[in-house]
Amino acid sequence: MIALELTTSQIMEIMGRLPYFQELGNDEISRLAEGAREISLKKKEILYREGDPADALFTVVSGSIKISVGHSRNQEKVIDLVGRGQCFGEIPMFLHGPCPSTAQAMEDSYLLSVSRSALMEALDHNCLLAGRMLAGVCRRMHTLIKDIDNCHLRSSSQRLASYLLQHRPDMHSRHYDVVLPGSKHDVASILGLSRETFSRTLHQLEEENIIRVTGPQIRILDVEKLQSYNGWQRIERPPYVKDQ
Amino acid sequence: MIALELTTSQIMEIMGRLPYFQELGNDEISRLAEGAREISLKKKEILYREGDPADALFTVVSGSIKISVGHSRNQEKVIDLVGRGQCFGEIPMFLHGPCPSTAQAMEDSYLLSVSRSALMEALDHNCLLAGRMLAGVCRRMHTLIKDIDNCHLRSSSQRLASYLLQHRPDMHSRHYDVVLPGSKHDVASILGLSRETFSRTLHQLEEENIIRVTGPQIRILDVEKLQSYNGWQRIERPPYVKDQ
């Protein structure tokens, strides 16, 4: 992990283009930039571990970061894959507690970190920023809930189908591509499957001509069949009646 | 679902005591109260379902609410049990989208709802409120992440042990009680177990004199053994070496 020496104005330049901070007042950004650092991570490098203290919010400028739990127990479960422009680390920031998760670079990445003090200062004066952060955190929570729902579906093919349908660009597209946001291992972990099961399930759906897999790209050929996996089982079991 | 006819001043009285809104300016509260309604729910009554539109934030004044997903598919997975003073419904509120989950009263309950317009108005002017809501949402996300981690642990006894340890009042207490926040069925669902497996696991730990179960109350007798379930398995598998 390398902290680069950029000038404040360079950092402001970068921040001004990030979703959270764009269109904020120039003085606001400059104060935030005072508490900001740029961080360079090599592929596989770990930014923080579960339980570490934290006093900064991170934004991905380039590259991608894997957020996971259970890393220390050797039972990694991926909860999010954060791409460029997105933020992470809100939880320890606002709860003033240790990190609940581990953050690891999936490829060489540049991050911008903003210190808690600078951020809190900005939040005290700028409601626009607060609103964006609320929306941001809610969005993360929403995908988390979707993933929980997904992992709770019984069969592996249902989970995969549901995942692929979640990434449908719009309600009416019948064919579309999904590019896996990480290695098959990591995506399997998001789905709560072992990499082996994930691989098998992928091939199973391919056999049935529902999808076509080309490396990390999955082309959806038959949305209806995919949905039938998902919407299946509408058990309307008759109520149990004793002696009848 | 009954919307009671309370006077604005009565609502202000109630709001002033809720965590999110206490200590806000009187004029702020009165404007929020304009957009507020009190809602009465009977036990088992559903406030909203997955996919419903929503334009209000809810706070539990008394009673308790179960938040779950997959309700419509007959595969309910409980993601949160919300008690008095706590808020829910932030996600559709800030994402301007449909509810990702279902909210159902676990007992007769009173709620206060605040309309989106009133809340947004307040957030635009009051950074204190925004900060509290950020902390609130982050806290919910934090427990969500803990639960995901938990459900990903292999054995049922590990999950139960981890759950019970999460509710330890402080790091040093060796004996303590955990009162289940809902029916065994619902708690089992939080742990990602069937109620049958949950029951069996409970009795298994009781057999080993680690806990004592009395209805919804669980007394922890042996924290160390409980921790050994959790911290167990520190697989330090030697790296695979071919022909050696």
Added chain:
DNA sequence: CGAGCTGTTGATCTCAATCAATCTGAGTGG
């Protein structure tokens, strides 16, 4: 009382984890 709900216990079965082996392609260096 009987209906309905929650929780318990027993028997069975299924699906995904696990172990193990192989394959592929990218990267490295002689």
Added chain:
DNA sequence: CCACTCAGATTGATTGAGATCAACAGCTCG
């Protein structure tokens, strides 16, 4: 250019934990 390594992905065989099915015990409530 080939040999070698290494990480990721795949495929096969096995198995065990937990879901499911089934029956029942308590309990509360009208």
